[in-house]
Amino acid sequence: MKFQAIIFDLDGTLLDTLTDIADSMNAVLARLGLPTHPVDAYRYFTGGGTEHLVKLSLPENHRDNQTVSKCLALDKKEYQKRWANNTKPYTGIPELLDELERLGLPKTVLSNKPDEFTQIMVKTLLPRWSFSIICGEQPEIPKKPDPSSALEIARRLKILPEKILYLGDSSTDMQTANSAGMYAVGVLWGFRTAEELLANGAKILVKTPGDVLPLINA
Numbered sequence: 001m002k003f004q005a006i007i008f009d010l011d012g013t014l015l016d017t018l019t020d021i022a023d024s025m026n027a028v029l030a031r032l033g034l035p036t037h038p039v040d041a042y043r044y045f046t047g048g049g050t051e052h053l054v055k056l057s058l059p060e061n062h063r064d065n066q067t068v069s070k071c072l073a074l075d076k077k078e079y080q081k082r083w084a085n086n087t088k089p090y091t092g093i094p095e096l097l098d099e100l101e102r103l104g105l106p107k108t109v110l111s112n113k114p115d116e117f118t119q120i121m122v123k124t125l126l127p128r129w130s131f132s133i134i135c136g137e138q139p140e141i142p143k144k145p146d147p148s149s150a151l152e153i154a155r156r157l158k159i160l161p162e163k164i165l166y167l168g169d170s171s172t173d174m175q176t177a178n179s180a181g182m183y184a185v186g187v188l189w190g191f192r193t194a195e196e197l198l199a200n201g202a203k204i205l206v207k208t209p210g211d212v213l214p215l216i217n218a
Contacts, residue, residue, distance in 0.1 A: 002215065002216065002217075002218045003105070003163055003164060003165040003183065003215070003216055004105070004106070004157075004159045004160075004163040004164065005105060005106040005107075005108065005132075005154075005157050005159050005163065005164045005165070006100065006105060006106070006107055006108070006164065006165045006166075006167060006212075006216070007108050007109070007110050007150060007153060007164055007165070007166045007167065007177075007182065008107065008108065008109050008110070008167050008168075009109075009110065009111060009167065009168035009169060009170070009173045009190075010109055010110075010111035010113055010118055010121065010122070010136075011046055011047075011111065011113060011169075011190075011191070012043075012046070012047075012168075012169035012170065012187070012190030012191035012192070013090075013167055013168050013169050013173075013187055013190055014089060014090070014093055014109065014122075014126065015087050015088065015089055015090070015093075015121065015125060015126075016086075016087065016088060016089075016090055017083075017087045017121075018039060018042055018043065018046075018191065019039055019085070019086040019087075020079070020082045020083050020084075020085050020086050020087050021042050021046060021053070021079070022037065022038075022039040022041075022042040023039075023078075023082055023085070023086075024075055024078035024079040024081075024082050024083075025037075025042070025045075025053065025054070025057050025075055025078070027078045027082075028057075028071050028074040028075050028078055029057060029058075031074065032071070034058065034059060034062060035059065037057060042057075043191040043192065044056070044191075044192075045057055046170075046191060047112065047170040047171070047172045047173075047191070047192075048112060048143065048172060049112040049113075049114075049137050049143050050072060050075065050076075050113070050114060050137070051068065051072060052112075053075075054068055054071045054072055054075060055068055057071075058071065076114075079117065083117060083120075083121060084121075084124065084125070087121070087125065088125065089125065089126060090189050090209065091189075091208075091209075092189075092208050092209035092210055093209050094128070095209065095210065096209035096210065096212055096213065097126070097128070097129040098129075099213055100129075100216070101129055101130065103216065105216065106132040106157055106159075107129065107130070107131050107132060108131060108132050108133040108134070108135070108153050108157070109122055109131055109133070109134045109135065109136075110135050110144065110149055110150060110153060110176075111135070111136045111137070112136075112137050112143050112144050112172065113136050113137060114136055114137050115135070115136030115137055115138050116136070117136065118134060118135070118136025118137075119134055119136065122134050132156075132157060133153050133156060133157070135149055135152075135153065144172050144173065144175075144176040145171075145172050145173075145175035145176045145179060146176070146179075147176055147179035147180035150164075150166065150176050150177070150179075150180040150182060151180050154180070154182075161180050161181040161182050162181050162182065162183070164180075164182045164183065165182070165183045165185055165212075165215060165216065166180070166182040166183060166184055166185065167185045167187060167206075167212065168184075168185075168186065168187065168190075169186065169187045169189075169190025169191050169192055169197075170190070170191060170192045170196070170197075171192065171196050171197070171199070171200035173186075174186060174197055174200035174201045174202050175200050175201065177201070178200075178201040183203055183215075184201050184202050184203050185202065185203065185204055185205075185206060185212065185215065186198070186202035186204070186205045186206070187205075187206055187209075188205055188206065188207050189207070189208065189209075
């Protein structure tokens with residue numbers, strides 16, 4: 001087997017979270033009397049953590065620290081109410097996870113989503129499968145694309161980084177994988193484009209979750 005473990009990004013890779021993310025932040029913006037955005041706009045607001053999303057969602061003249069902090073708190077409350085409304089695994093993900101489980105390949109999740117949401121979403125929406133490590137955004141750990149968290153996963157698994165396949169849908173994921181010395185695989189069912197993934201170091205692109213298995217079994 002070519003790889004000994006896999007790291008999944010969460011939003012745009014395992015779970016289609018876009019509508020609930022957009023609805024939550026749009027509720028915050030509407031509450032403050034600020035312009036909202038179409039759901040598709042949030043494809044480019046996600047990936048850098050919640051604070052990054054909030055800043056990009058706000059008009060440029062409302063990105064002061066006080067407004068950002070207020071919106072972060074409000075968005076957390078709105079997302080707590082909405083995160084399971086529309087979010088679900090992408091088509092083909094359950095079958096991929098079934099096969100990885102059968103192979104006994106360690107599965108992990110690394111996300112820039114706050115850790116409390118990352119943990120509950122994986123455990124609630126992907127309950128049939130075992131994940132060796134689930135890691136979301138935490139104050140004491142640098143966010144992706146800093147490779148620290150990916151390398152910490154490799155250390156905890158006791159697997160060399162080059163033996164880990166990293167699956168993600170954004171430039172942030174491809175940069176993280178390459179900085180950590182892992183095999184960067186870009187998914188085309190997620191939030192970003194093939195051009196972005198290739199420009200940021202994707203070694204290969206996959207159109208469906210089923211396309212991951214030949215890479216594992218090579």
